[in-house]
Amino acid sequence: MTHHDKKGAGRFEPRIVAFFCNWCTYTAADLAGVSRLKYAPNTRVIRVMCSGRVDPQFVLDAFSRGADGVLLGGCHPGDCHYAEGNYKTLRRMRLLERMLKDMGVSDGRFRLEWISGAEGEKVKTVVNDMVAKVRALGPLDLPGKFKDWDSELEGLARSVHASSKEAAHVR
Amino acid sequence: MSAKPKVGFYWCASCGGCEEAVVDLAEGVLDVVAAVDIVLWPVAMDFKRSDVEGMADKSMTVCFINGAVRTSEQEEMVRMLRKKAQFVISFGSCANSGGIPGLANQFSKETILKFVYEDCPGVDNSARTRPQTRMKDEGDRSLHLPVFRDMVRSLDQVIDVDYYLPGCPPTPKLIMGGVQALLSGKLPAKGTVLSPDVALCDECPRKDSKPTDLALTEFKRPHLAPIDPEKCILAQGFLCMGPATRSGCEALCVKGNMPCSGCFGPTSKVRDQGAKLVSCLAGSIAAKETPEIDKVLSGIPDPVGSFYRYGLPKSMLKRRIDN
Numbered sequence: 001m002t003h004h005d006k007k008g009a010g011r012f013e014p015r016i017v018a019f020f021c022n023w024c025t026y027t028a029a030d031l032a033g034v035s036r037l038k039y040a041p042n043t044r045v046i047r048v049m050c051s052g053r054v055d056p057q058f059v060l061d062a063f064s065r066g067a068d069g070v071l072l073g074g075c076h077p078g079d080c081h082y083a084e085g086n087y088k089t090l091r092r093m094r095l096l097e098r099m100l101k102d103m104g105v106s107d108g109r110f111r112l113e114w115i116s117g118a119e120g121e122k123v124k125t126v127v128n129d130m131v132a133k134v135r136a137l138g139p140l141d142l143p144g145k146f147k148d149w150d151s152e153l154e155g156l157a158r159s160v161h162a163s164s165k166e167a168a169h170v171r
Numbered sequence: 172m173s174a175k176p177k178v179g180f181y182w183c184a185s186c187g188g189c190e191e192a193v194v195d196l197a198e199g200v201l202d203v204v205a206a207v208d209i210v211l212w213p214v215a216m217d218f219k220r221s222d223v224e225g226m227a228d229k230s231m232t233v234c235f236i237n238g239a240v241r242t243s244e245q246e247e248m249v250r251m252l253r254k255k256a257q258f259v260i261s262f263g264s265c266a267n268s269g270g271i272p273g274l275a276n277q278f279s280k281e282t283i284l285k286f287v288y289e290d291c292p293g294v295d296n297s298a299r300t301r302p303q304t305r306m307k308d309e310g311d312r313s314l315h316l317p318v319f320r321d322m323v324r325s326l327d328q329v330i331d332v333d334y335y336l337p338g339c340p341p342t343p344k345l346i347m348g349g350v351q352a353l354l355s356g357k358l359p360a361k362g363t364v365l366s367p368d369v370a371l372c373d374e375c376p377r378k379d380s381k382p383t384d385l386a387l388t389e390f391k392r393p394h395l396a397p398i399d400p401e402k403c404i405l406a407q408g409f410l411c412m413g414p415a416t417r418s419g420c421e422a423l424c425v426k427g428n429m430p431c432s433g434c435f436g437p438t439s440k441v442r443d444q445g446a447k448l449v450s451c452l453a454g455s456i457a458a459k460e461t462p463e464i465d466k467v468l469s470g471i472p473d474p475v476g477s478f479y480r481y482g483l484p485k486s487m488l489k490r491r492i493d494n
C-alpha cells in the first residue's frame with residue numbers, strides 16, 4: 001500500500017482516489033486520454049454513475065485505507081444526468097469538509113470539482129494542481145497511524161497472556 | 172458448588188448508567204439473580220482484582236462489560252475477563268463504540284491533562300503537579316496509578332467480543348432478551364448486535380409525518396425552539412438521528428419529545444454512523460447554492476460532536492489525526 005515509503009523512491013508520490021461520475025467527469029477523463037493530454041499519474045479513478053452515489057463513507061474509507069487525497073468529480077449544477085444528484089453531493093460535501101477539518105484532515109486533501117464531458121483540459125489542470133498540493137502536505141498514511149496508535153497496547157497484551165490459568169489448577 | 176451459570180458485570184470508562192440499567196430490570200432482576208451465580212459485580216458487591224485472578228479460565232459463563240477503555244488498568248481487566256469468560260457481552264454505547272468518553276478522541280492526551288490539571292477554571296495547582304504512574308509517599312510506600320492511554324477505545328478494539336447490547340444505556344427489554352438467549356443457549360451468530368437491524372424511524376410513532384423529501388431550510392437546536400409533539404422531529408428542522416440509528420429503544424427520546432441523538436449506534440449496513448448521518452441530513456437540505464447551503468449548515472455548530480456523539484473511536488478515522 002505505501003509505495004511512497006520505499007527507500008530510495010525519491011520524492012513522495014501522493015496516492016489520490018478519484019470518484020468520477022459516468023456522464024461527465026469520467027467522459028472528460030476519457031477525452032483527456034484520447035487527446036493525449038499529459039497529467040500526473042497519481043489518481044486511481046473509480047467510475048460511479050453519479051457524484052450523488054458517493055456516500056461520505058466512501059471518502060473516509062479511502063483515507064482510512066491509505067489515500068493521501070480524495071477527488072470527487074461530477075457534472076456542473078443543472079447538468080446532472082439524474083437532475084438533482086450533484087446538488088445532494090454539494091450539500092453533503094460542504095458538511096463533510098467541515099467535519100474533516102475538525103478531525104485534523106488538512107484542507108486540500110479532499111476536493112469537489114464540476115467537470116463536464118467536454119472539459120478534458122480541466123481534468124488535467126485539476127489533477128495536476130491537486131497532486132502538487134497534496135505532495136506539499138506530505139503522506140497522510142492512516143494505516144500506518146492506526147498501527148502506531150495501537151502500539152501502546154502490545155506490552156500489556158503479552159503480560160496478561162502469560163498469566164493464564166488452566167482450569168485444572170483451581171478447585 | 173452450584174451448577175448455576177456464573178455471571179459477571181464489569182465497568183470501565185462509563186458513567187454508571189449501564190449499572191443502573193441492570194438494577195432497572197426491577198422484578199426481572201430477581202429472576203436473573205435466582206437463575207445465576209453473580210461472581211463479579213464491583214459496583215454492587217465487594218469484589219477484588221484477586222478474585223478475578225483466582226478464577227479458572229472459562230469458568231464464568233458470561234461477563235457483561237460496560238464502558239470505554241482508556242487506561243491500562245481497564246485494558247488489563249478486560250483482557251483478564253476475556254480469558255475467564257466463555258461469552259463477553261459488550262454492554263452499552265461506551266463499550267460498543269466509545270460513547271461519550273470517546274469524544275475525548277478529538278483532543279490529544281496532553282491537551283486533556285493540561286486542561287484538567289492546569290487550565291480548568293477552579294484548579295489551584297501552581298506547581299503544575301500531574302499524576303505520576305509511580306511514586307513514593309512520605310512513608311516510603313510505593314504507589315501505582317494506571318497509565319492514561321493516548322486515546323479512547325471501544326471494548327472490541329481491545330478484546331474479542333461475542334455480542335453487543337446497544338444503547339445509552341440498553342433498555343431493560345433488550346437486556347432481558349439477551350440474558351434469556353444466553354441462558355437458553357439459543358444464540359445468534361457471533362458478533363450480533365442484540366437489537367433489530369433496521370433504522371429507528373421504522374419504529375417511530377411519528378414516521379407517517381416524515382415526508383420523502385424533507386427539503387430542510389434550517390437546523391434548529393432543541394433548547395432554542397419549541398418542538399411540535401406530533402410531527403416528525405427532523406422534518407421540523409431539529410437534528411434527529413433516527414434515519415441512521417439502529418432501532419430497539421422503541422423511540423424513547425422521540426416519545427419524550429426530544430430528537431434521537433443516536434445512542435443505539437448504526438445498523439449493520441452502516442460502517443460509519445457520522446458519515447451516514449452527514450449523507451442523510453445534509454442531503455435533505457433544500458438549498459442548491461453554496462452560500463445558502465452553508466447558511467443552513469451553520470445551524471449545526473459541532474458536526475463531530477453531534478454525529479459521532481456515541482462512537483468517535485469506532486469511526487473510520489478513530490480520532491483527530493494531527494494531534
Ligand code: SF4
Pocket residue numbers: 371372373375376377378381402403404405406411412413414422425431
Ligand atoms: S427522523 Fe426522528 S422523529 Fe422523524 S421519523 Fe425518524 S426517528 Fe421519528
Ligand code: SF4
Pocket residue numbers: 338339371416417420421422423424425430431432433434435436
Ligand atoms: S431515541 Fe435515539 S438517543 Fe434516544 S434511546 Fe433511542 S436510540 Fe438512543
Ligand code: FES
Pocket residue numbers: 021022023024025049050051052073074075079080081082085086
Ligand atoms: S450524473 Fe454526473 S453528477 Fe449526477
